Amino acid sequence: MTDHLADYNRKDAKERFVFLRNSLLNADFNFQPSGWRYAGDVQDLKRGPVRTQICNEEIVLFKTATGDIVATQGRCPHMNAPLWQGKVVENSIQCPMHGRRFNGRNGACQSHGSDNVRCFPTRVLGTHIFIAADANSAPVFPYFDEAPHTAFAYGRAIYDVVNVPWYLVLANGFDVSHFPYIHGREVLGDSGPLFKGHNRIDIQYALRNTSQLVTDRLLRRLAGDKVQLNYRVFNGNTVLPMTIVKDKASYIWIDVQPVDQRRTRVTMIPVMRVDRQPMWHRYLNGVSLALRSVFIKHFFTAELPYIENIELRPTMLSHNDLPMMEFLHWLKQQNPAVVEAKGNTKLIPLQAEMAQ
């Protein structure tokens, strides 16, 4: 289904608004979205297994003798010992406590006739490791439309834990009316379309850079004031924004992981296309990606003071909020409990909020 923002000026927009507001009145975002979660860097596995955490669950990550990157449940089924303190033996992880060995390919226990461990599907992008949030199913791996994953280079990951509910971090890109105030970007009339698919939702904006920030003024002088922003959310946890200024595209991979109902871990990876560049340019890619990291960090950190502890208040929403409401309605349907009814497995819910 595709809508243009301009469509919201039609008469039936009022009906849509009432429908979405009612949908959000009883929305429950207290769940772990499915999707591919950022889990760490391949370099970190050089010295042996490491601990990571996905959806409040401890996971052990390791590299097998044949070079596969494996993620299994982090605790041994025998007596709950931490497997990340164990060692890799060929293609298995050996528990540090009584030596049970678990095969990295299928989690099978190869000794003592113990229970197996659960394995999570993994993917590697550059040196970044991603784990499917659900051990039993691997959702579509997020992608930019422009080219395959191998056509891009990926910079260092930067992350932060922010005091914003995870679904509102994702919704930020659909919150049209904050662009002029926070980002100095006027939204032009021909913005849209809004595309809603099963695994992803996209919105495209035509923007005018009106910001007084030094970097934005410089950008305006060099490349004009028109900015195209294509904002995409995959599987309820990955954001892939693409910005085009004067035919030059820049990309970011953003991983959003709920910590609890109010806090969110946001990991950002700068991405650049490298498949069509001249050979000599490759020497500059490291510098270019590092500069992008600085810019991205600056851009997102600047917004944080203004969005801390924001809340979704369905009864307070207005017509301007329609794209964001469309997004949240779509996200609500990504709730694994709902998906389960269609035949998939269920993820564990979000941890109850910690005592204050």
Ligand code: FES
């Ligand atoms: S706790 Fe792992 S083998 Fe006993």
Ligand SMILES: [Fe+2]
């Ligand atoms: Fe924003």
